[in-house]
Amino acid sequence: MSEPTVSRRGFLGVAGAASVAATASPALHAAPGPRPSGQLRIGVVGGGFGNTFFWHLDPDCKVVAVCDLLPEKQKLLAERYRCTNTYKNFREFLKHPDLDAVAVFTPAPLHAFMxxxxxxxxxxxxxAVPAGLSVEELEEILDTVKKTGLRYMMAETSYYRQPVITCRELAGEGKFGTIFHSEAEYHHEGLMKVMFDDRGLPTWRHGLPPMLYPTHCTGLIIPVIRERMLEVTAVGWGDGHEVLRTNQYKNPFWNETAFFKTSKGHSARVAVYWHxxxxxxxxxxxxxxxxxxxxERPEGTQNTFVRISSQGKTVLDSNGYPEGETEMLADKKANYLERLPEPLRVKSGHGDSHTFLTHEFVRAVLEDRHPTVNVWEAIAYTLxxxxxxxxALRGGESLKIRDYGQAPA
Known part of the structure; x- marks a missing residue:
């Protein structure tokens, strides 16, 4: 990329170059007010992905119990979170005294049930994502939240990826103007290695339909555009592989591409590809x-802002037609970690999102409010x-998507 022709201040139209990084998001505060007394006492179930979070570093949280079927994963959880209370049985785990909250990081088919x-x-x-694998599961979670009054959060990492924080805040300031089209892609070749366990038996990932794991895409788009996806047509592709002919989901597709119409009549494309x-x-x-x-793309391009020249300049294309000259500016990543308590300012998975998810859930419960990715957002990302x-199974038939609304104020 050539050197930028405008300053970050001029390009974004903000008061100062540092203001993007300094502007706090609605649920994260650079200088939080007085905290409620006490700590959130949490239990973690699932020693795989569940071992990658930072409950033990949050000053307002304490891990009081961990749970996994496998002794080796119990040990990993106990060591990670400095916890001596280990369980194999989930129901016994739920009976642990003084347990305020549970972090569910088990296989996807268990998420809604647990x-x-x-x-x-x-x-x-x-x-962990996805919240559920069917409309019925999502509705059951929502109904349970409403009946119990408890807090639910889906740990969608995309919400707190650093470029998404930037885009969420700039969109809120109107810097994009109207976002009329959005795109997101989740490419994950190589999953065949985790479709079978050490015994050669199928795991939950064996043949999982790509669009049942959409939130790494929808969780990029929806928080930025602040719209719901209300209509879709999708196309799937598969090659008749044994996995696609024998999986429990009856899914014939490695890859699925969906084109959505949003609540404001805009468009969005989502592509989830396993092969x-x-x-x-x-x-x-x-x-x-x-x-x-x-x-940024894996081929090496940077996170980039683009706009038509503020000088109104035009250039001639290869056919001699005039087109607006574009100005591009590389996004120098802001240090959003400074918004977190000092012990949590560490590098973490999925674009440094894990510490943000950790702290947001803890604060939401202690402050008795709905978290950012609450049950209504979870449904909006998953459904x-x-x-x-x-x-896709119906050959690209256009289907409506129900809007379950927003979290109450």
């Missing part, structure tokens, strides 16, 4: 009439993929 059971047992819940000749990526791009943003998969 979240509902934990809330029925009086525990707040943070769950593709491309490097792994979780990225998005947002096209506005005043500014656009392109997240479009479920309906998109139905569309």
């Amino acid at each position: 979240a509902v059971e934990a809330m029925k047992a009086g525990k707040h819940v943070i769950s 593709v000749a491309a490097a792994g990526s979780e990225r998005g791009q947002f096209y506005g009439d005043r500014m656009s943003y392109l997240m 479009p993929g479920i309906i998109a998969h139905q569309s």
